[in-house]
Amino acid sequence: MVYITHSGENLSKINQILKVAQKRFGLYGLQKTTMQEIAFDLGISKASLYYYFPDKEHLFKAVVEMEQDVFIQLIDDTLKENYDPIDMLKKFVKIRLDYFKTFFNLSRLRLEEFKMVRPLLSDTLHQLRQKEAEIVELILLQGVERKKFSISNTRETAILFLELLRGLRGLIFQNKELMYVEQEEYDMLYTKLNLFTDIFIKGIMNYETK
Amino acid sequence: MVYITHSGENLSKINQILKVAQKRFGLYGLQKTTMQEIAFDLGISKASLYYYFPDKEHLFKAVVEMEQDVFIQLIDDTLKENYDPIDMLKKFVKIRLDYFKTFFNLSRLRLEEFKMVRPLLSDTLHQLRQKEAEIVELILLQGVERKKFSISNTRETAILFLELLRGLRGLIFQNKELMYVEQEEYDMLYTKLNLFTDIFIKGIMNYETK
DNA sequence: TGTTTGACTTATTGATTTAATTGGTCAAAT
DNA sequence: ATTTGACCAATTAAATCAATAAGTCAAACA
Structure with a gap:
């Protein structure tokens, strides 16, 4: 490191x-x-x-790498206690949001600066994305194994899921100059994330062997 | 206007x-x-x-308002020819992407400038979002009427769907300085949008009266 | 050998001024 | 009702200089 x-x-x-x-x-x-x-x-x-x-x-x-390690560790620990893929996915979404909440509100970065920093953190962020994709894919695979999910390409689906989460979060910053997010905005985002996650889960459910 | x-x-x-x-x-x-x-x-x-x-x-x-009128008109015309809610939703996604493709690639705006312009277009963009939400909600309502979809809050779901589309598109600009998008990137985005739309549609499908 | 430091150089940044460009106005003409 | 050249004020771009911060290094220390 x-x-x-x-x-x-x-x-x-x-x-x-x-x-x-x-x-x-x-x-x-x-x-x-x-x-x-x-x-x-x-x-x-x-x-x-x-x-x-x-x-x-x-x-x-x-x-930044230290902070990411803490995040990944927290995810790993939490998912160990859970065994239902649906619950795991929901827990993942919540932990992820909480992490970014503390992360972004601590660093009152200007969006402009974040752009400057990006190339520097390019590979670090890439690694985090990879790790996240692995975690989500693992959850999906467990769901498929237990005949709960029906997914043709788990990797692709995991990445899509994460990108949808990221995209939804990114909308918050569209109107902002500073990367500071109010609690109210987080609450709204959380509501949306839950609604989305429910639909997504239903969208990958296995209804054939019901 | x-x-x-x-x-x-x-x-x-x-x-x-x-x-x-x-x-x-x-x-x-x-x-x-x-x-x-x-x-x-x-x-x-x-x-x-x-x-x-x-x-x-x-x-x-x-x-900008002229361009938006053209877009909405194209959407309206296309959806008139279609009657299956699922097809309509898919068509909507495609037309929407095509529109933004021409729109963004013509205007090689710097992202920085786009931020400056935003307050000016604030209400205009808001109107477009409203109009889009109406269109999507109408499609969803038709799906519910025909017992194809099962949605508790069509308005909320329509807005969520649009925000997910916007979020996914927004990810493209995260690494860019210029708002120019390569054809290859559009192709990748289109693939993702289709995968997402399929999952989303399955996620709002009505399986009870099957 | 591993660690610390003050003094130093070089690269960036910030503030200030000045020149040039551009947005916007208006009286007069058609 | 429409068009224009001449005009002014505001904004922007370029240039300059001072101040600050990044980064180096030989010498000291533990």
Whole structure:
């Protein structure tokens, strides 16, 4: 994950840096956070920061990757407790929304900046998408196995499902300059997501062996 | 539609202006098109242009409204020939995509500019959304009447369906600076839209009285 | 050897000014 | 009713310069 591999003793230091950086980046975004500020928060010099991370972008990337790991871990843990594919899919939608709620509202990124950052996070975001697709496909496959779902191409369907979720969420930002979302908007989105998920589930249900 | 109501003789002149303006706006967008250029294309002076339209924004708005009228008319005409709700929904999706294909590829707007233009077109776009919602709801209602669909809230479902379409389309622009879309991307989107529409239709189907 | 730092250079950004372009007005002409 | 050249004000684009932040490095330290 991190650019330079460090010895055991300093892993906590890196985590320390990541935590502080996460807070700064979360509050002010990539552009409006300086390396000096992060160093100041840590009580070290800017030069020391560059000992652990080659540049600002790698540090930012490491923070985002850390956040994604937490998200994926949460999904994995929650789905372990569930066994009904339908419930799993619904749970997935909820956890996913909650994650993005905290993620986006912490980082009051301007949409313009998010565009700048995108190429940098391109592969990281791609990996997250892949991981999400795997999770959803797994759920769908379990549904097919138990004769609950009837899906010809589970991979394609999983990706479609995720893109529909993403698309629905994306509509919120269409009129905005800042990426800040009100609670009310999240509630509305959640209602829509549930309505959609119900229809989608019914749309992939197996009615033949009923 | 147009700001000033003119007498019969000059309606063609306004249409003439709209056509020329559409071409210019389509090629270069709102900002990079000057009133002088449009006037030059028409062979009249800039001041004459201001005789027909109070300002640049109203002219632009009139062009967009003209394009929307064409779209709605095409939808209405096509749906008149069809009577199966499922076919109608599929046709709607296709016509809608075709419309936006020509619309977006003509106007190579920068996404940044589109944001600037949005408030100006706010009510116009809202009207189009309303009209689209009416059309889709009508299709759904016909499906319910014929016991083909089972929908508790047709209005809500129609809006959801449209938002899912919009969201899916919106994903294309996420990585772009320019709003130009390759044919290949449209083909992929069309495949996804079809897959989605099939699942959605199955998701609102009535299986009880089968 | 692994870690830290102040002093330094270079690249970006922000503010400011100025010149050029463009949106919009109007009296006069047709 | 329609058209226009001349005009003004507002916006934009380019250029310049100052300030800030990114990133480097030799030396010090543990």
